[in-house]
Amino acid sequence: MAFNSFEYALFLWAAFVLFWTLQRRKSLRHSMLLVASYWFYAQADWRFVALLALSSVVDYAAGLGVQRARDQGAPKRARGWLALSLVANLGLLGWFKYFGFFAAEFGALFGRLGFNVSGPALDIALPVGISFYTFQTLSYTLDIHAGRMRPIKSLLDFSLYVSFFPQLVAGPIVRARDFLPQLVVPPTLTSAQISSGLFQILRGLAKKLLIADLLGVHLVDGAFANAEAMGERGALGVLIATYGYALQLYGDFAGYSDIAIGSARLLGFELPKNFDAPFKSRSLEDFWSRWHISMSSWFMDYVYIQMGGSRGSWWKSSRNVLVAWGLVGLWHGAAWTFVLWGVYHGAWLVIVRLVRKLIPGGGFPDRLPFNLLGGLFTFHVVAFSMVLFRCPDMETFWTACRQLADWSKPLPTLPWQVWTLLAVGYGTHLWPGDLAGQLERRFVATPAFAQGVFLAASIVFFFLVTPPGTAPFIYFQF
Amino acid sequence: MKPWKLIGWRTLGALLTLVGIDRGLYHFGNHGKWVVQERHPHLGWHMLPNQNGWSRYYDVRERTNTLGYRGQGWPSTPADVRSAYADDAPPVAPVEGDARGDDILCVAVVGNSMTYGSSVAENEIWTARLEVLLREELALRGDPRRVHVLNFAVQGYVFDQMARTFDQRIAPFLPDILIVPTTTYDLAPMAAPAPTFDYPLRRWVVRTAISDFALRRVQGRWMPGPSAPSFDPEVPDIEGNRRRWAAADADQREVAWRLFALDRGASPAALAAVEPELRLAYFERASETAFERLWARAKGAERSALLTLLPPALFERVRQTLQHELTAQPFQPSNRWMWDRAASTLDGLRQRLEAHGGQLVLIALPTLSRLSRPDQPSTSAYWAPWARSDGPRAFEFDPAAQLRARMPELASFLRDPAIFDRGPRGELSIPRAAPEIETSLFFANDTGHYNARGHAALAEAVSARIVSAGLLVNER
Numbered sequence: 001m002a003f004n005s006f007e008y009a010l011f012l013w014a015a016f017v018l019f020w021t022l023q024r025r026k027s028l029r030h031s032m033l034l035v036a037s038y039w040f041y042a043q044a045d046w047r048f049v050a051l052l053a054l055s056s057v058v059d060y061a062a063g064l065g066v067q068r069a070r071d072q073g074a075p076k077r078a079r080g081w082l083a084l085s086l087v088a089n090l091g092l093l094g095w096f097k098y099f100g101f102f103a104a105e106f107g108a109l110f111g112r113l114g115f116n117v118s119g120p121a122l123d124i125a126l127p128v129g130i131s132f133y134t135f136q137t138l139s140y141t142l143d144i145h146a147g148r149m150r151p152i153k154s155l156l157d158f159s160l161y162v163s164f165f166p167q168l169v170a171g172p173i174v175r176a177r178d179f180l181p182q183l184v185v186p187p188t189l190t191s192a193q194i195s196s197g198l199f200q201i202l203r204g205l206a207k208k209l210l211i212a213d214l215l216g217v218h219l220v221d222g223a224f225a226n227a228e229a230m231g232e233r234g235a236l237g238v239l240i241a242t243y244g245y246a247l248q249l250y251g252d253f254a255g256y257s258d259i260a261i262g263s264a265r266l267l268g269f270e271l272p273k274n275f276d277a278p279f280k281s282r283s284l285e286d287f288w289s290r291w292h293i294s295m296s297s298w299f300m301d302y303v304y305i306q307m308g309g310s311r312g313s314w315w316k317s318s319r320n321v322l323v324a325w326g327l328v329g330l331w332h333g334a335a336w337t338f339v340l341w342g343v344y345h346g347a348w349l350v351i352v353r354l355v356r357k358l359i360p361g362g363g364f365p366d367r368l369p370f371n372l373l374g375g376l377f378t379f380h381v382v383a384f385s386m387v388l389f390r391c392p393d394m395e396t397f398w399t400a401c402r403q404l405a406d407w408s409k410p411l412p413t414l415p416w417q418v419w420t421l422l423a424v425g426y427g428t429h430l431w432p433g434d435l436a437g438q439l440e441r442r443f444v445a446t447p448a449f450a451q452g453v454f455l456a457a458s459i460v461f462f463f464l465v466t467p468p469g470t471a472p473f474i475y476f477q478f
Numbered sequence: 479m480k481p482w483k484l485i486g487w488r489t490l491g492a493l494l495t496l497v498g499i500d501r502g503l504y505h506f507g508n509h510g511k512w513v514v515q516e517r518h519p520h521l522g523w524h525m526l527p528n529q530n531g532w533s534r535y536y537d538v539r540e541r542t543n544t545l546g547y548r549g550q551g552w553p554s555t556p557a558d559v560r561s562a563y564a565d566d567a568p569p570v571a572p573v574e575g576d577a578r579g580d581d582i583l584c585v586a587v588v589g590n591s592m593t594y595g596s597s598v599a600e601n602e603i604w605t606a607r608l609e610v611l612l613r614e615e616l617a618l619r620g621d622p623r624r625v626h627v628l629n630f631a632v633q634g635y636v637f638d639q640m641a642r643t644f645d646q647r648i649a650p651f652l653p654d655i656l657i658v659p660t661t662t663y664d665l666a667p668m669a670a671p672a673p674t675f676d677y678p679l680r681r682w683v684v685r686t687a688i689s690d691f692a693l694r695r696v697q698g699r700w701m702p703g704p705s706a707p708s709f710d711p712e713v714p715d716i717e718g719n720r721r722r723w724a725a726a727d728a729d730q731r732e733v734a735w736r737l738f739a740l741d742r743g744a745s746p747a748a749l750a751a752v753e754p755e756l757r758l759a760y761f762e763r764a765s766e767t768a769f770e771r772l773w774a775r776a777k778g779a780e781r782s783a784l785l786t787l788l789p790p791a792l793f794e795r796v797r798q799t800l801q802h803e804l805t806a807q808p809f810q811p812s813n814r815w816m817w818d819r820a821a822s823t824l825d826g827l828r829q830r831l832e833a834h835g836g837q838l839v840l841i842a843l844p845t846l847s848r849l850s851r852p853d854q855p856s857t858s859a860y861w862a863p864w865a866r867s868d869g870p871r872a873f874e875f876d877p878a879a880q881l882r883a884r885m886p887e888l889a890s891f892l893r894d895p896a897i898f899d900r901g902p903r904g905e906l907s908i909p910r911a912a913p914e915i916e917t918s919l920f921f922a923n924d925t926g927h928y929n930a931r932g933h934a935a936l937a938e939a940v941s942a943r944i945v946s947a948g949l950l951v952n953e954r
Contacts, residue, residue, distance in 0.1 A: 006679045006683070007679065013485075013489070016485065017485070020485075189484060190484075191484050194484050194485065194488065198488070447487075448484070448487035448488050448491070449487045449488070449490065449491040450491065451488050451491065452487065452488035452489060452490060452491020452492035452493075452494075452495065453491045453492070453494070453495045455488065455491070455492045455495075456491070456492035456493070456494075456495035456496045456499075457495055457499070459492075459496075460495075460496065460499055460688055463688065463689075463692060464688075464691070464692045464696045465696065
């Protein structure tokens, strides 16, 4: 059930009414939300509901086990419980997401060495959201092991944390220590909270339907279809398609996150911000503190810092960056393009750090021209990496790279509507100050009835201008 | 404040706005009033069941029953028909009446807008009148059987779709008589259905005025469709062009191939011989010339086979050309193959009908120009010999004479070459000054369709012919 479907609107409305009807009955309220979340997940593929339950039970038990061992002063046993959690979660992820890829790659490698290794061809379906919920549950046991939190006693509450439907399929990756306390405190509902939640949902739908979907259909899909399509575009054509895809990807994923945050807010929960105007970033580090924040901070906390972070020599720190970013790439998908994408970002971060180290004063001065140049540079580094992210194969990617050197071809003719979408998309994104915040405050101050009118009118508008059908969210594939 | 109060005003505002916009578009923009069709993998398209809409000019109610056809009070829907719907529609509840037994004379009618009864009230459609006339005839004879005339016509259908309708929907009813009204229009290959999208609550959404407004007034207008791949004739990259084509239009091509896969009339060897040349020609952008060359060389069934090889864009152009040719010069020897193709379809239909003792009746539906110009050949010229050669279980008749007798002055007036005028669809138009214009059997503003008088006249002619042919004799 996609967030941009009528089904979801009805589902959310029903969940909202039921949840707040049970406001004073905690167990029933949480049970209802758990059932709703499992039902929501089963809409994608009911067979994987058991995996979700298994992951919840294993980490619930592991959390309790780690804490008991810690309390009893048995660090080895605590590590054993942690290992169980790691093996279970990474094992699930490895089997469903990476086994086919590595099996094929090893088969090809041995084939080149002269050994005929032909195992059974496995076509394993990827459970929806597995990359997100396994990382959530991992953060829970890791935090308990590190003493950053204590385990929760209620299996019901823990299962709800893992499966809470607004963030189940594509994040944000919520930390247990941020979410579980919200289950303890009785929820309260205010008019402003509803208004804010509805505004977030509308904002997300606008990003997804008006920007991402339309750019996808009318600009990006055609350009990135295959190497032949890419081969005709020339440098200007590739650049425009790349700018289009950068905006599409942002609109799609940030739109999803906005709807998730808005939906959770309607149910009295606060999810962490996942995007913060990333194309306004002045440096790569800045970008990764604004784009898919919940994922980058997860890798920062649980991989990069655990490996030593920036402590130690420059070489060691650079190695940590490259390994962490290689894993970030691999997290996105089982393909060399994703690994390359991660390493590309890691390499740029290393280069930027090196340059900063070489500049006296530890970096460029905080002045407008430097900030503008830094922003342009960061945007293009990121946008180029998205070419790698979007290309269906390496052949298309290399064609795009070759085309970037060909400035002889004219700019492809695009309808004015596509230019308008690009202008509106980037214009609203780069608008100085907090445009969305201003609009939200104005919406919240509007009378409730008028909010309903605006909501319905917006939905009709979205329906009229977007192509029929429900385009899936890009990040569902991860 | 109570949560339900907080959400209540917003929900009320949203609902009132949605209903307001929808009703506003319905009442002031006439949107969402027509009956709606949807794509179907075998039939091309079919009508949604249980609709209550309006005719083209919003003057006549058009309802569809639980199977998506015009007409109420059908006998129980056989389970086979319900299962035929299972892929594309929710299970259909049995309609009122009893299951068909020996006490029912079941007459099924296929067809398109002529038989569907565009802008004609349900009880005035010729099939409804036929049911009344046959019922009266059986009563006169003291035959206790009840009569059900089931109208399976869908607007825009051609022969191919009518035959498929028989297999998909009609066969389980075990009709005693199957009536196939024909015009030359029906001989052309069926058009590929426009792509539709499947999404939750789609059937509910497509019935709304907002959806109708979006489809007809907004979508595709403010934003042009995805740009087609460019085929550069100067670049001798045939393989590249081929791949570009495949990438750009895979979906449409797949639909067209699926639809026409059932129609292949030529041997696989014949197909294989022409395929590479045709495809190559297409990718070299000399497709039309190459196609004409091949077309001239091909004969009979090979032409049917050639059609199956065309990419959809080119196919649609060819199909429209064929339809124009059929309308303008249906009896041209070069068009003979289309008649033979239809005859072959009908042969199969007749055999399936005979399996349970049914009778096939072909009617050459007279058009206005045919009524006005008796010298113009009728489709009967082809179908009468076919029916005669086909034995006693199929027959054909041409009610032109009976219908012409209902509008003699008008038909005679329209025969005058001085006022002869063809409308955009190749049909005669009726000047306002025409004598006895009120006797017209066709709509003045839509001479391609019968009005209520035309339907009544046709029903009487068909009823009389069925009676005189002895088809009402109870053989069970």
